[in-house]
Amino acid sequence: MDFNINYDKDKFDNSEEITIQDLNKRTIRTNKITFKINALDSKRKLKKDIKKVIKYKKWLEIKKEININVYNYKKDNLLIVNFVNLVEAIAKAKNIKDLYNRVYVLACDYLDLHFYSKNVCDFCDNKCGGKQGTDSVTGCCHYFANPLGPLGFKYKLVTCKYLQEDGRCSIKSIGCKLFTCDYLNKKGVKFRIRDMFVLDTIFNPIQKVMLVIATYTPQEITVNRLLKVPNLKFVNKFFINK
Numbered sequence: 228m229d230f231n232i233n234y235d236k237d238k239f240d241n242s243e244e245i246t247i248q249d250l251n252k253r254t255i256r257t258n259k260i261t262f263k264i265n266a267l268d269s270k271r272k273l274k275k276d277i278k279k280v281i282k283y284k285k286w287l288e289i290k291k292e293i294n295i296n297v298y299n300y301k302k303d304n305l306l307i308v309n310f311v312n313l314v315e316a317i318a319k320a321k322n323i324k325d326l327y328n329r330v331y332v333l334a335c336d337y338l339d340l341h342f343y344s345k346n347v348c349d350f351c352d353n354k355c356g357g358k359q360g361t362d363s364v365t366g367c368c369h370y371f372a373n374p375l376g377p378l379g380f381k382y383k384l385v386t387c388k389y390l391q392e393d394g395r396c397s398i399k400s401i402g403c404k405l406f407t408c409d410y411l412n413k414k415g416v417k418f419r420i421r422d423m424f425v426l427d428t429i430f431n432p433i434q435k436v437m438l439v440i441a442t443y444t445p446q447e448i449t450v451n452r453l454l455k456v457p458n459l460k461f462v463n464k465f466f467i468n469k
């Protein structure tokens with residue numbers, strides 16, 4: 228499937244455009260479909276559109292070409308970028324696990340964009356802002372472990388096994404990416420799932436808690452855990468037995 232997202236109105240082919248709410252048994256019967264999206268739409272309206280995309284998913288996934296023309300787009304409108312990425316993820320997902328994996332990666336990329344590109348943690352000389360004045364060069368990538376096992380009471384601080392020598396993480400752990408320490412909270416930085424369109428739209432309250440607590444955990448393990456919770460929202464209905 229060719230999936231094209233256009234933000235530049237000079238390049239729009241708007242001859243056969245429809246809105247997502249125009250999807251019905253008649254409009255879905257073409258090889259190519261072009262949606263027009265208004266970047267000024269509210270989050271509520273966009274969530275309604277996602278429900279409709281899920282409803283027509285099995286027809287969308289066999290389209291040869293899907294185009295999305297985004298009107299009124301302004302740089303930094305991350306809500307609309309996330310919305311469009313989610314439409315693509317739903318249209319292309321082969322099954323519910325594939326959808327969860329795609330959504331997981333979208334959320335991680337969104338958080339990385341904030342943390343790395345804007346140096347939110349104020350890294351300087353390998354040391355983050357929260358650890359300035361200390362010897363720690365591992366940020367918050369450590370935890371207390373009990374080397375004596377469940378019967379022991381001696382805890383010591385150990386570095387996370389996924390932290391590489393270059394200071395980067397070797398896995399995508401969404402719980403870690405969502406975590407903000409006191410230093411960041413004082414700066415006013417806090418990532419809540421309800422502010423993250425893709426996670427908020429797809430997952431139910433139990434799954435959202437699972438995402439927040441999935442620290443030090445690779446993507447595959449977290450996604451497998453999410454799959455064990457029935458998603459009563461609307462997602463499962465359209466991916467059953469796939």
Ligand code: SF4
Nearest residue numbers: 348355357366367408
């Ligand atoms: S979240 Fe806090 S402790 Fe962790 S790397 Fe960022 S500033 Fe440092």
Ligand code: SF4
Nearest residue numbers: 368387389390396403
């Ligand atoms: S899993 Fe979490 S704690 Fe471990 S290296 Fe990655 S970000 Fe740091």
